[in-house]
Amino acid sequence: MNRPAGSHSSGSPLAHIRVVLSHTSHPGNIGAAARAMKTMGLSRLSLVNPKHFPDPQAVARAADADDILEQAQLCSSLDEALAGTVQVYALSARHRNLGPPALPAREAATDILGWAGEGEVALLFGNETAGLSNAEVQRCQRTVFIPANPDYSSLNLASAVQLLCYELRLAAFDGRPPVVTRAVPFASPPAAHEDVERFYLHLERVMISSGFLDPQRPRRLLPKLRRLFGRAELERDEINILRGLLDAVERKASPGDAPRAIPGESLGSTAK
Amino acid sequence: MNRPAGSHSSGSPLAHIRVVLSHTSHPGNIGAAARAMKTMGLSRLSLVNPKHFPDPQAVARAADADDILEQAQLCSSLDEALAGTVQVYALSARHRNLGPPALPAREAATDILGWAGEGEVALLFGNETAGLSNAEVQRCQRTVFIPANPDYSSLNLASAVQLLCYELRLAAFDGRPPVVTRAVPFASPPAAHEDVERFYLHLERVMISSGFLDPQRPRRLLPKLRRLFGRAELERDEINILRGLLDAVERKASPGDAPRAIPGESLGSTAK
Numbered sequence: 001m002n003r004p005a006g007s008h009s010s011g012s013p014l015a016h017i018r019v020v021l022s023h024t025s026h027p028g029n030i031g032a033a034a035r036a037m038k039t040m041g042l043s044r045l046s047l048v049n050p051k052h053f054p055d056p057q058a059v060a061r062a063a064d065a066d067d068i069l070e071q072a073q074l075c076s077s078l079d080e081a082l083a084g085t086v087q088v089y090a091l092s093a094r095h096r097n098l099g100p101p102a103l104p105a106r107e108a109a110t111d112i113l114g115w116a117g118e119g120e121v122a123l124l125f126g127n128e129t130a131g132l133s134n135a136e137v138q139r140c141q142r143t144v145f146i147p148a149n150p151d152y153s154s155l156n157l158a159s160a161v162q163l164l165c166y167e168l169r170l171a172a173f174d175g176r177p178p179v180v181t182r183a184v185p186f187a188s189p190p191a192a193h194e195d196v197e198r199f200y201l202h203l204e205r206v207m208i209s210s211g212f213l214d215p216q217r218p219r220r221l222l223p224k225l226r227r228l229f230g231r232a233e234l235e236r237d238e239i240n241i242l243r244g245l246l247d248a249v250e251r252k253a254s255p256g257d258a259p260r261a262i263p264g265e266s267l268g269s270t271a272k
Numbered sequence: 273m274n275r276p277a278g279s280h281s282s283g284s285p286l287a288h289i290r291v292v293l294s295h296t297s298h299p300g301n302i303g304a305a306a307r308a309m310k311t312m313g314l315s316r317l318s319l320v321n322p323k324h325f326p327d328p329q330a331v332a333r334a335a336d337a338d339d340i341l342e343q344a345q346l347c348s349s350l351d352e353a354l355a356g357t358v359q360v361y362a363l364s365a366r367h368r369n370l371g372p373p374a375l376p377a378r379e380a381a382t383d384i385l386g387w388a389g390e391g392e393v394a395l396l397f398g399n400e401t402a403g404l405s406n407a408e409v410q411r412c413q414r415t416v417f418i419p420a421n422p423d424y425s426s427l428n429l430a431s432a433v434q435l436l437c438y439e440l441r442l443a444a445f446d447g448r449p450p451v452v453t454r455a456v457p458f459a460s461p462p463a464a465h466e467d468v469e470r471f472y473l474h475l476e477r478v479m480i481s482s483g484f485l486d487p488q489r490p491r492r493l494l495p496k497l498r499r500l501f502g503r504a505e506l507e508r509d510e511i512n513i514l515r516g517l518l519d520a521v522e523r524k525a526s527p528g529d530a531p532r533a534i535p536g537e538s539l540g541s542t543a544k
Binding site for chain 2: 037061150155
């Protein structure tokens with residue numbers, strides 16, 4: 001059951017995770033939480049006694065995640081929102097002395113997914129100001145905390161939802177979720193060793209002919225340039241550009257001269 | 273230089289990372305980004321031509337991170353915001369065919385911290401709708417992407433800042449940042465083997481005397497209860513509570529009887 005899948009595939013463990021927001025004050029936060037969920041492939045939202053819902057601010061902040069708001073379950077009690085779950089996690093910055101065991105978000109994600117492979121799981125988030133009550137936390141089997149700055153650990157509600165859903169997505173796809181790629185990065189095949197060496201010969205010749213490099217006092221200039229271009233892992237296309245530039249520089253300096261050959265190549269091979 | 277430290281320690285690599293927001297439309301997002309930064313121990317914010325700033329909406333959404341807004345650097349060009357940096361990372365959901373190499377956020381965090389140990393580093397975030405221009409991205413050495421749902425990858429600006437700062441904090445503290453603990457979890461020392469065994473004897477006696485357990489047909493009730501309590505790893509305090517309850521049940525059933533001893537203990541030892 002733990003196999004990863006897309007956002008709306010019922011076979012994905014992410015589809016068995018519901019986000020429960022209890023007594024949310026600001027409808028904007030409900031919309032922002034819906035958006036955060038959808039960006040990570042979660043879609044099931046339950047609201048326990050929100051102060052204002054439905055509300056235009058929720059819709060505005062949800063952006064294109066308004067479908068999640070429309071499908072949200074509106075509940076009059078926490079038990080109604082938790083019905084059918086086999087495991088409930090409370091997000092809480094505070095450690096409670098009689099609360100359930102506390103896990104940091106990254107560890108919790110693995111644990112949550114394990115349960116979501118077996119049944120319905122809920123993540124419970126409290127009110128923006130008051131957080132979750134002790135009675136709410138005691139209905140949960142685990143608490144989850146975000147390892148925030150001890151000097152200021154007050155994350156926005158939707159930010160907390162975003163982080164937890166992100167950890168769940170990464171855990172569901174074993175750290176490697178499929179990504180959106182809208183462009184194929186430009187790349188040319190890597191240059192062959194002999195092409196790179198001919199480029200260095202050509203470069204050296206231009207450095208000498210231009211007076212930049214004095215063969216009697218080379219000052220490690222060539223090794224330094226080899227280090228630079230070696231690190232760059234030159235592509236065939238780039239070699240052609242660099243060789244073309246060196247050709248042009250040579251022609252400009254001695255307009256009458258025919259291009260000279262580099263040992264190991266026939267004339268004109270750089271243009272291939 | 274890579275040693276972890278607190279949020280405002282100048283020795284921390286987090287102190288060498290600036291968040292640069294370019295052409296932000298909504299001042300609320302600037303405030304929310306400041307809050308997100310502070311929760312993860314980052315504090316240096318630069319704003320390139322924001323549409324509205326300063327703005328009361330920014331202050332409202334910053335909550336107690338208004339100090340970051342007050343110290344924010346307001347710039348009229350990207351180059352001004354990037355002055356002095358040795359490495360710049362562009363947050364971009366789009367892969368550009370001539371852009372710099374793209375890293376997922378978690379990998380990028382390690383890379384960013386490495387550079388922040390050597391000099392100033394910037395993380396560049398574009399406009400909410402248009403993102404970053406190709407010209408802006410080409411001023412960066414790397415792009416960073418958040419591995420979001422391919423069907424809906426549009427994270428809110430502050431959510432993206434939150435995720436990246438979270439990954440940086442976790443990477444800075446090697447996955448184990450110090451956490452806020454406001455309560456010492458209640459715990460009593462673990463129960464000793466012999467106390468647990470005496471509890472099982474007592475439990476069995478009550479199960480039999482109550483008629484719940486028929487010794488002729490035990491139906492694996494005791495092994496199942498041993499499994500349950502074994503998993504719970506009983507504490508000494510809990511054993512005392514359970515034994516006290518069993519005592520009370522026995523007294524209620526046979527009010528006249530004196531408490532009977534459990535083999536291996538003197539009377540009254542459960543109350544110690």
